[in-house]
Amino acid sequence: MTFAPAAPADTHVLSAAAMAVALSDVAAGYHDRVALEDVSLDVRPGSLLAIVGPNGAGKSTLLKVIAGLVPAWSGSVSVLGAAPGSAAERIAYVPQAELVDWHFPITVSGVVMMGRYPRLGLARRPGKADREAVREALASVGMLEHADRQIGALSGGQRRRVFLARAVAADAELFLLDEPVTGVDAATQEDIMGILAANASAGRTIIATTHDLACAAQCFRRVVAINRTIVADGPAEIALDPDILARAYSGHLLVLGGNRVVLDDAHHHDESASERHFHDNGG
Amino acid sequence: MDLVLEPLGYPIFIRALVAAILVGTVCAVVGTYVVLRGLAFIGDAIGHAAFPGVVVAFMLNAPFYLGAAIAAVGTALSIGFVTRRTTLRADTTIGVLFAGTFALGIFLFSAIEGYVADLFSFLVGNILFISFSNLIGLLILGGVVLAAVAVLWKELLYSTFDPLGAAASGLPVGRLEYVLLTLVALTIVVSVQAVGIVLVVAMLVTPPAAAQLLTVRFGRLMGLAVVFGVAGAVIGLYLSYWLDVASGASIVLVVTTIFLAVLAFNPRGGLLRPRGQQQRRATAE
Numbered sequence: 264m265t266f267a268p269a270a271p272a273d274t275h276v277l278s279a280a281a282m283a284v285a286l287s288d289v290a291a292g293y294h295d296r297v298a299l300e301d302v303s304l305d306v307r308p309g310s311l312l313a314i315v316g317p318n319g320a321g322k323s324t325l326l327k328v329i330a331g332l333v334p335a336w337s338g339s340v341s342v343l344g345a346a347p348g349s350a351a352e353r354i355a356y357v358p359q360a361e362l363v364d365w366h367f368p369i370t371v372s373g374v375v376m377m378g379r380y381p382r383l384g385l386a387r388r389p390g391k392a393d394r395e396a397v398r399e400a401l402a403s404v405g406m407l408e409h410a411d412r413q414i415g416a417l418s419g420g421q422r423r424r425v426f427l428a429r430a431v432a433a434d435a436e437l438f439l440l441d442e443p444v445t446g447v448d449a450a451t452q453e454d455i456m457g458i459l460a461a462n463a464s465a466g467r468t469i470i471a472t473t474h475d476l477a478c479a480a481q482c483f484r485r486v487v488a489i490n491r492t493i494v495a496d497g498p499a500e501i502a503l504d505p506d507i508l509a510r511a512y513s514g515h516l517l518v519l520g521g522n523r524v525v526l527d528d529a530h531h532h533d534e535s536a537s538e539r540h541f542h543d544n545g546g
Numbered sequence: 547m548d549l550v551l552e553p554l555g556y557p558i559f560i561r562a563l564v565a566a567i568l569v570g571t572v573c574a575v576v577g578t579y580v581v582l583r584g585l586a587f588i589g590d591a592i593g594h595a596a597f598p599g600v601v602v603a604f605m606l607n608a609p610f611y612l613g614a615a616i617a618a619v620g621t622a623l624s625i626g627f628v629t630r631r632t633t634l635r636a637d638t639t640i641g642v643l644f645a646g647t648f649a650l651g652i653f654l655f656s657a658i659e660g661y662v663a664d665l666f667s668f669l670v671g672n673i674l675f676i677s678f679s680n681l682i683g684l685l686i687l688g689g690v691v692l693a694a695v696a697v698l699w700k701e702l703l704y705s706t707f708d709p710l711g712a713a714a715s716g717l718p719v720g721r722l723e724y725v726l727l728t729l730v731a732l733t734i735v736v737s738v739q740a741v742g743i744v745l746v747v748a749m750l751v752t753p754p755a756a757a758q759l760l761t762v763r764f765g766r767l768m769g770l771a772v773v774f775g776v777a778g779a780v781i782g783l784y785l786s787y788w789l790d791v792a793s794g795a796s797i798v799l800v801v802t803t804i805f806l807a808v809l810a811f812n813p814r815g816g817l818l819r820p821r822g823q824q825q826r827r828a829t830a831e
Contacts, residue, residue: 294633330714351716358710367582367707368762377704381715386697413762426711433715 282341283308283437283468284329289338291328298324301492302338306470308436311463313483314472315502317512320490322472323359323441329470330356330439343437350437352381355430359441360422365415371425372397372410378433400432401425404458420451427458438462440471444478456482476502553787561681562673562740566783566797569673569740569749570776572688574757575695576733577750577775578768579726581758583706587637588625588727590747591644593734595621597651597743600668605658610668611683611735618731621647626727630720671742671794673783680739688736691729702726703764740779742794748801749775756805759812774804 284306292298298321306312314322327333328340331348343350355378378400379393401407404424414422423443430438438459444452456478463469463484473479479486480502488495488502488511495507502508553559580589599617603610621643628643629636655665667675676684695702705712705719713719730750737746757770782797789796810817 327710330710332710332713348716351714354714354716356711356714358708362710363708368758368764368767369703369707370763373764374707377700377707377711378715380700380704381712381717383700385701389700415762429711435715439714 281308281344282306283310283343284470285339285341286328286335287339289328289340290336291324291333292336293324293333297491299328299489299491302489304487304493304496306468308468309463309466311460311469311482311484312471313479313486313499313502314470314489315474315476315479315486315511316489316494318474320511322474322489325489326356326439326441326470326472329437330354332356352433353436355433355435355438357423357426357430357438357440357443360419360446363422365422367414369414370411371406371414371417372401374414374425375400375428375432378429378431378435381433396432396434397428400428403431404428405454418451420447420454423447423451423455424458427455431462436467438467438469438471440469442473443471444473444475444482452478452482476508549788550784553784558674559783559787561676561678562783562787562793563780565673565676565681565684565740566779567776568685568688569737570753570779571772572691572733572736573749574753574771574775575768576691576726576729578754578757578764578771579702579706580730580750581754583726585726585730586747586751587640588622589730589734589750591625591640592618592622592727592731593738593743593746594644594651595647596731596734596738597648597668598654599651600738600743601651601654601658601665604662604665605654609680609683610739611680611687614735614738615687615732617647618734619728622727622731623724626724667742668738669743670792671738671740671745671797673740673786673793673797676739684736684739687732691732691736694725694729698722698725740793741797742792745794745798748798749779752798752801752805753778756801756808759808760814774801778804 282305284304286302286304289302290297290300291302302325304325314325316322324333328335329342329347331342331351331354335347340347343353375397376389376393379389379396383389383393398407398410401410404427406421406424406428409417409421414425417425427438427443440459443459444455447455452475459469459471460482471483480499483499486495486497486499486502487493488507490511490513494510495501495504554563577589580586596614596618599613599615600610601613602617603613606613625636625639625643628634628639632639655662658665664675701712701717701722702725705717705722709719733750734746737749741749753774754767754771756774757767760770761767778801779797782800783793785791785796785800786793
């Protein structure tokens with residue numbers, strides 16, 4: 264990407280193996296529809312990175328390529344120093360809230376315990392250490408007192424925190440979050456970002472999609488703007504740079520006296536519905 | 547009391563009783579996943595798809611459950627395969643394969659000379675027809691299904707609740723789906739002689755559905771479903787014996803009655819409870 268502001272200069276000092284995520288010339292999509300092309304991205308361990316862009320730009324697809332849920336058609340993908348999918352038990356993926364069945368018969372601690380399942384292995388029941396890890400994870404997001412409630416009985420922000428606790432309980436090194444702060448109020452957003460920042464400071468790598476540009480600029484340390492390919496990559500402030508936004512959002516952005524208004528939210532539900540459909544068929 | 551104890555003197559009834567408990571248990575355990583994944587239509591389809599296998603087994607003088615297992619598992623895996631490899635919606639694929647395989651069964655059934663009461667009993671269920679050797683086969687098959695769930699329950703649970711999260715953290719979600727479809731098919735094979743091809747889906751779906759109205763915990767849901775399933779199968783067997791009616795119908799009517807009673811009166815907001823109580827419940831949550 265020659266587009267300024269460029270990625271931090273030291274990004275290329277680390278080899279791909281030392282990067283948490285290293286993508287080079289990646290293309291990906293669903294059936295015959297291209298969602299991403301020419302995507303190159305290096306993410307250092309401990310990063311707190313937001314992927315922004317209009318709906319249909321490929322934010323969720325990029326996250327799924329990193330998660331190993333959508334295969335790259337071409338290019339190279341290295342996640343935690345391995346091929347996508349091979350370091351899976353060190354990855355935690357949190358889906359968009361609207362894809363979760365909140366009526367599912369499971370408690371808060373039951374959801375967090377799922378984070379322990381992949382490491383436990385077949386036929387092994389969760390033991391004392393797992394229950395302790397679940398309690399600690401719930402405490403770290405301030406949800407311990409709600410451990411025995413059904414997940415659907417929680418508020419939107421509490422539900423997000425439960426899924427963050429699942430990632431913590433999984434002892435994951437890479438958190439991949441699809442729209443973690445969409446549809447919650449400002450105070451809740453601040454709580455969630457506080458939890459994510461603390462995990463990043465502890466050395467975990469956090470990558471989240473968001474279409475909230477203000478949040479991307481204020482709460483993340485690095486922003487990658489995409490629209491089928493990466494149009495900008497740099498420190499968080501670029502999320503508020505009108506030139507970059509014009510490129511990422513092309514005709515869908517209105518700049519009104521320094522306030523940016525994104526005009527594409529009407530398509531949001533269409534996009535997630537079709538992505539879910541494709542995943543059901545292909546995943 | 548004699549009405550309950552008297553039939554226990556007959557080996558045929560004891561066999562039917564063992565089969566009823568087996569069917570109630572296995573259906574409820576596997577049906578819990580079926581209900582939570584929205585696979586009821588697939589269950590119905592696989593039940594019908596077992597029919598040509600039963601007819602061919604009859605023509606070849608082989609145990610019915612072998613033919614049924616091959617047909618049911620084959621159809622279950624085909625549904626999964628076609629849905630993944632084409633852009634057709636799952637319910638479309640199911641509709642095509644379901645009607646096609648059942649038509650093959652009816653075709654073969656009607657090609658057999660004369661009226662075959664044995665085969666007709668598979669359509670509506672006759673639990674008192676279960677022979678000793680068939681019962682042994684069904685117990686082994688049911689045991690295999692329960693053992694598989696005992697080994698895979700948490701992986702199946704995770705991939706049911708959050709398939710993306712489960713796959714990203716390394717669970718083989720695609721293969722688990724094929725395993726579950728196979729378990730549904732084997733469960734249906736265990737159940738078809740007791741409840742019949744036409745009604746077998748009710749044993750998979752109705753007991754867990756009633757349980758889901760009563761609890762928000764997965765383990766309790768499965769446990770309650772087993773209680774409802776076994777109670778329905780055993781009471782249905784007695785009704786079938788006392789009234790001389792098809793056991794499939796009587797068993798399904800009992801589990802349906804249990805479901806309707808829970809729907810109407812359950813303490814978590816039954817439809818027939820006073821409105822005030824429902825509202826208090828709603829505000830408490």
